[in-house]
Amino acid sequence: MTCRNRFLLFVSLGSILGGCAGSQHSSAPRIAAAQIAVLPVENETKDPDGPLVIRHLLERWLAERGYVTVPEVVVDRELSAMTIKNGSELTPSTLQDLAKRTGADAVAEATLLDFRSSNSGFNHARRVAATIRLVNAQTGKVLWQSADQEGAKGSTINPEKALYEYVKGWGTAAIEKALNSPLYPESNKLIGRMLKGLPSYSAEG
Numbered sequence: 684m685t686c687r688n689r690f691l692l693f694v695s696l697g698s699i700l701g702g703c704a705g706s707q708h709s710s711a712p713r714i715a716a717a718q719i720a721v722l723p724v725e726n727e728t729k730d731p732d733g734p735l736v737i738r739h740l741l742e743r744w745l746a747e748r749g750y751v752t753v754p755e756v757v758v759d760r761e762l763s764a765m766t767i768k769n770g771s772e773l774t775p776s777t778l779q780d781l782a783k784r785t786g787a788d789a790v791a792e793a794t795l796l797d798f799r800s801s802n803s804g805f806n807h808a809r810r811v812a813a814t815i816r817l818v819n820a821q822t823g824k825v826l827w828q829s830a831d832q833e834g835a836k837g838s839t840i841n842p843e844k845a846l847y848e849y850v851k852g853w854g855t856a857a858i859e860k861a862l863n864s865p866l867y868p869e870s871n872k873l874i875g876r877m878l879k880g881l882p883s884y885s886a887e888g
Contacts, residue, residue, distance in 0.1 A: 714826050714882055716789035716817065719745055720753040720781065722770045723762070724813075725794040732865050733798035737813060740874040741793055747875075749884035753785045761785055775823045782820030789817050789826060797832065800866060810834030811869045815877055827881055833873035 721742050724734035742752045761784040762768070765777060770792030773781065778790065797812035812832035816825050 714789075714817065714884065716750065716819070716826065717884060718751045718753060718787050719789050719791050719817065720758045720785050720787035720820070721745070721755070721791045722758065722773075722793075723768060725769045725771055725792070727794060727796050728798040730798045730865065733795050733811075733870075736865065736867060736870050737793055737795055737811075737874065740871055741791055741815065741878075744874050744878035745791065745881075748878055748881050752791075753787050757785055770818075778818070778820055778823055787820050789820050792816050792818060798866060798870075808834065809866060809869055811866050811873050813873065813877075815874075817881070829877040829880055831873055831877050833869045833876070835869075 721738055724737045724741075726734045738755070742755070745752055761781060764784075765780065767773060767777060767781075770790060773790075781787065781790065793813055793815045795811075795813050797810050800809040810832065811834060812830075814828070814830040816828035818825055
């Protein structure tokens with residue numbers, strides 16, 4: 684199944700469509716998960732840096748919603764000890780084991796479905812697509828999930844404008860590469876919008 688088909692399948696599962704090109708999320712009134720282990724992002728793209736950007740932003744926006752995230756070094760250390768790479772490899776028993784090892788109430792699992800940019804001057808596009816879900820670490824129940832995408836594209840037949848767009852895109856890509864933050868504006872906007880659909884942490888959840 685292609686990345687696009689997986690994204691559309693996720694969105695179609697009883698979805699309420701709205702927002703940016705297929706945004707979908709489900710949530711409970713409250714989520715009693717004070718501490719969350721953000722797992723390494725499952726990567727279905729060819730970009731090795733995209734998952735790192737998404738994981739960092741997921742941690743940041745979870746904090747904005749009032750949640751505490753287990754330090755990455757702790758999560759990665761325990762996953763390594765369990766010989767697990769990402770959330771897709773977790774079973775109910777290993778999920779509980781991870782919770783015991785890290786003190787997490789829930790885990791955040793993300794899949795990066797698209798992460799690409801192209802720029803020929805005459806045509807340019809930047810796109811990020813992902814799914815995120817929070818899972819209760821003790822029961823395996825999905826507490827909240829979301830799928831969305833962010834990006835923009837354009838084209839021109841004007842040679843002068845094409846040259847401008849090419850130089851502009853080249854400069855942006857060079858800066859992002861130097862900062863190890865490819866497609867950061869789109870990724871930040873995407874994760875921020877997705878996490879705004881997550882209820883803020885409440886101890887009464």
